Amino acid sequence: MSAPTEPATSNDIAVIGWAQTPMVRHTDKSETHLLMEVITDAITPLGLTRADIDFTCLGSCDYITGQAFSFVSNLDAIGAWPPKRDSHVEMDGAWALYEAWLRLQEGDIEIAVVTGSGRSSTGDPALIYPMEMDPYFLAPLGADPLTFAALQARAVIAAGIADERSMAEVAVRSRGKGDVETLLAEEFVRQPLRRHDVPPITDGAAAMVLATGDRARQLVERPAYIAGFDHRTECHNPSFRALDDSPSTRIAAQAAGLGDAPVEVAELQTAFTHEELLLRKVLDLGEDVAVNPSGGALRANPIMATGLCRVGYAADHIFGGGHRALAHSTSGPCLQQNLVCILEGRS
Amino acid sequence: MTRFVESTITFPYKRSLGPVVGAFMTALTEKRILGIRNADAVLVPPMEWDPATGAELPHEFVEVGPAGTVESWTWVVSPSEQHPLDHPFAFALIRLDGATTPLLHAVDTDGPGSMTEGMRVAPRWRGTREGRIDDIICFVPGETEETEGDDTGGAAEPVTRMDYLASITYRNPVPEAADRATEASRDQRLLGLRCPLCERVYAGGRGYCPIDAIALGPECEVDLPHQGTITNFAIVTPVPYPGQTETEPFVRAFVLLDGTDVIIPYSAVIELPADEIRVGQRVDAVWASPAEETEEGGGMGGSWGSLLGWIPNGQPDLTDPDLVNRIF
Numbered sequence: 001m002s003a004p005t006e007p008a009t010s011n012d013i014a015v016i017g018w019a020q021t022p023m024v025r026h027t028d029k030s031e032t033h034l035l036m037e038v039i040t041d042a043i044t045p046l047g048l049t050r051a052d053i054d055f056t057c058l059g060s061c062d063y064i065t066g067q068a069f070s071f072v073s074n075l076d077a078i079g080a081w082p083p084k085r086d087s088h089v090e091m092d093g094a095w096a097l098y099e100a101w102l103r104l105q106e107g108d109i110e111i112a113v114v115t116g117s118g119r120s121s122t123g124d125p126a127l128i129y130p131m132e133m134d135p136y137f138l139a140p141l142g143a144d145p146l147t148f149a150a151l152q153a154r155a156v157i158a159a160g161i162a163d164e165r166s167m168a169e170v171a172v173r174s175r176g177k178g179d180v181e182t183l184l185a186e187e188f189v190r191q192p193l194r195r196h197d198v199p200p201i202t203d204g205a206a207a208m209v210l211a212t213g214d215r216a217r218q219l220v221e222r223p224a225y226i227a228g229f230d231h232r233t234e235c236h237n238p239s240f241r242a243l244d245d246s247p248s249t250r251i252a253a254q255a256a257g258l259g260d261a262p263v264e265v266a267e268l269q270t271a272f273t274h275e276e277l278l279l280r281k282v283l284d285l286g287e288d289v290a291v292n293p294s295g296g297a298l299r300a301n302p303i304m305a306t307g308l309c310r311v312g313y314a315a316d317h318i319f320g321g322g323h324r325a326l327a328h329s330t331s332g333p334c335l336q337q338n339l340v341c342i343l344e345g346r347s
Numbered sequence: 348m349t350r351f352v353e354s355t356i357t358f359p360y361k362r363s364l365g366p367v368v369g370a371f372m373t374a375l376t377e378k379r380i381l382g383i384r385n386a387d388a389v390l391v392p393p394m395e396w397d398p399a400t401g402a403e404l405p406h407e408f409v410e411v412g413p414a415g416t417v418e419s420w421t422w423v424v425s426p427s428e429q430h431p432l433d434h435p436f437a438f439a440l441i442r443l444d445g446a447t448t449p450l451l452h453a454v455d456t457d458g459p460g461s462m463t464e465g466m467r468v469a470p471r472w473r474g475t476r477e478g479r480i481d482d483i484i485c486f487v488p489g490e491t492e493e494t495e496g497d498d499t500g501g502a503a504e505p506v507t508r509m510d511y512l513a514s515i516t517y518r519n520p521v522p523e524a525a526d527r528a529t530e531a532s533r534d535q536r537l538l539g540l541r542c543p544l545c546e547r548v549y550a551g552g553r554g555y556c557p558i559d560a561i562a563l564g565p566e567c568e569v570d571l572p573h574q575g576t577i578t579n580f581a582i583v584t585p586v587p588y589p590g591q592t593e594t595e596p597f598v599r600a601f602v603l604l605d606g607t608d609v610i611i612p613y614s615a616v617i618e619l620p621a622d623e624i625r626v627g628q629r630v631d632a633v634w635a636s637p638a639e640e641t642e643e644g645g646g647m648g649g650s651w652g653s654l655l656g657w658i659p660n661g662q663p664d665l666t667d668p669d670l671v672n673r674i675f
Contacts, residue, residue, distance in 0.1 A: 027520075028349035028351075028520045029520065030519075030520060030522060032555070033522075033554075033555070033562070036555060036560050036561070036562070039560070040560070050560060063515075065517075065519075066354070066356060066515060066517030066519065067519075075557070076553075076555060076557035076560065077560055078560065079557070079558055079559060079560040080557070081557070081558045121518075122517045122518060122519055123515055123516065123517045123518075124516075126427055127427060127428070127429060127515060127516075128515055130429055131513045131515065135360070135362055135511055136362070136364070136368050136372075136392070136480065136509065137392045137450075137451070137480050138451060139511065139513075140479055140480050140481050140511065141429075141430070141431055141438075141451065141452065141453065141480060141481065142427055142428075142429025142430040142431070143438070143451055144427065144429075146421075147421055147423070147438045147451075150421035150438075151419050151420075151421055151438070151440060151451075154419045154420075154421065155419060158419075188422065188424070188459075189424065190421050190422065190423065190424070191421050191422045191459055192421075193421075235398035235399070237392070237394075237398070238451070239391075239392065239440070239448050239449055239450060239451060240390070240394075240398040240399075240448055243419075
């Protein structure tokens with residue numbers, strides 16, 4: 001590794017590649033094993049080995065895995081010898097990406113790998129997530145993700161932003177199957193949500209490679225530069241939030257520079273159909289913006305990697321010749337915390 | 348075919364409530380519901396800080412409800428074991444009379460057809476209340492609060508703490524390498540895996556090399572010696588906690604296998620009192636008899652199966668001063 005001649009700036013850091021495991025309802029591989037394979041899949045096409053990686057940041061959640069310090073065993077996937085610079089976030093891999101982006105701005109290193117990984121099938125998400133809620137007022141009631149999503153959907157519908165039909169249309173477009181009339185004839189799973197409004201339970205992992213300056217340009221023809229990056233959070237208890245709005249998404253998008261130039265693609269981590277319709281409005285995305293061409297979280301929802309996959313698909317748009325794309329990730333009930341990353345290609 | 352093991356993890360938490368949540372919970376035992384004033388608003392549930400600005404709120408409590416209005420709701424068709432009711436019910440955002448924010452709680456009614464935005468509801472209280480949000484079992488349609496069973500009255504002392512039992516059941520895949528290591532231990536074999544790239548050897552059924560980040564399959568298996576040296580140890584004085592079975596101080600030793608770089612960590616010792624263990628002591632492996640039931644392993648340090656621990660073999664101690672550093 002040659003030392004960079006001058007510190008990288010936040011303007012000169014790019015996604016140069018990524019990989020994801022098969023996204024399945026139930027894997028028989030450990031999380032460490034998933035990561036071992038997906039990191040290899042991400043770096044090998046770039047001609048890199050683990051020895052070339054200057055910094056790693058892994059996003060995962062012990063609650064989901066059911067093993068305290070599971071992220072420590074995940075280190076086995078990065079080949080941490082001789083000792084490496086490493087970090088971890090108990091967040092989606094999109095937040096690991098944010099940390100790596102900050103770290104690369106120090107300018108002393110050139111290549112970072114970030115991951116997101118989760119085996120949702122290990123436990124029952126309907127029973128695990130209530131334990132992460134407010135411990136005094138919400139967890140003792142078993143307040144679960146479906147309940148919060150349903151209450152937000154009702155608010156979004158009441159505000160005229162969505163209706164059951166437009167939500168079904170989102171489901172059909174995202175999954176590329178089914179028809180609206182048939183879906184609307186189904187029973188509610190949590191009124192006003194039907195099964196098609198709800199994400200699948202998915203096991204999987206993703207890994208992404210970042211590089212700075214000339215190194216990025218040497219490794220790939222068209223790096224996906226991170227043009228803007230921000231994340232914001234709101235109050236933890238949905239009782240105190242306007243559920244028909246997402247001010248944290250709006251502020252993060254403004255700070256990331258969404259208003260500076262049009263985007264062609266927006267990959268949104270909207271696990272429930274109404275969330276996509278809400279964020280389209282909050283971000284003021286026009287009909288000319290392709291929203292979730294990947295199928296989004298409604299097609300595959302590997303918790304802790306879903307957001308990083310959004311950035312990956314947005315990067316694919318740039319790698320393929322696109323100019324500008326937005327990726328979004330979220331965490332917490334009813335879109336509590338939101339992250340926006342804007343990628344662009346440069347001639 | 349991958350084998351899965353099921354395990355249930357429970358955390359019996361005791362949570363401190365603080366001055367605001369504590370006042371709310373204490374009032375619940377008296378069948379009163381408190382909000383906190385935040386300028387012109389009354390927050391329910393009460394918060395210590397303004398949710399928008401983070402400014403600390405003065406402890407100006409306002410009694411609200413007990414009846415309120417449903418602002419939004421959803422219908423739970425199949426309740427989970429964590430839910431407040433064992434039959435279908437509504438979760439609703441309920442704005443209690445006098446409050447400016449809604450409280451999430453359950454509403455017990457005969458079906459989604461009888462739920463409407465704007466409907467009036469009142470609490471159904473538990474007869475015996477502890478100072479928890481589920482002292483309110485649920486809300487019921489109408490203006491009139493109810494109490495289920497004999498009313499044992501309010502708390503004698505302010506409520507300052509709340510129990511919360513978190514319990515989650517997981518199903519995890521058992522790596523094939525761990526099963527093979529356990530199986531080999533039944534034949535009194537100590538199995539290692541040699542990485543074809545770096546040639547390091549790992550024991551305990553770890554199915555990959557953490558240095559080269561590659562999977563290690565059966566073709567990498569090697570037999571390891573049954574004799575070694577204690578490099579380091581800890582004497583654990585058991586403290587009581589739920590699930591603790593130990594009562595007397597016990598040893599956990601780290602054993603370096605002869606002629607290898609392999610450390611067997613966190614091992615039990617046999618016929619070796621805690622006050623006689625030494626760094627450098629020579630030991631032999633002790634195995635369970637084939638008929639003996641042993642744990643399958645997979646716990647701290649690896650899968651060891653029928654390897655029960657280590658016993659002094661009478662050979663002279665090793666005196667290498669670097670031994671003590673070898674715990675990995």
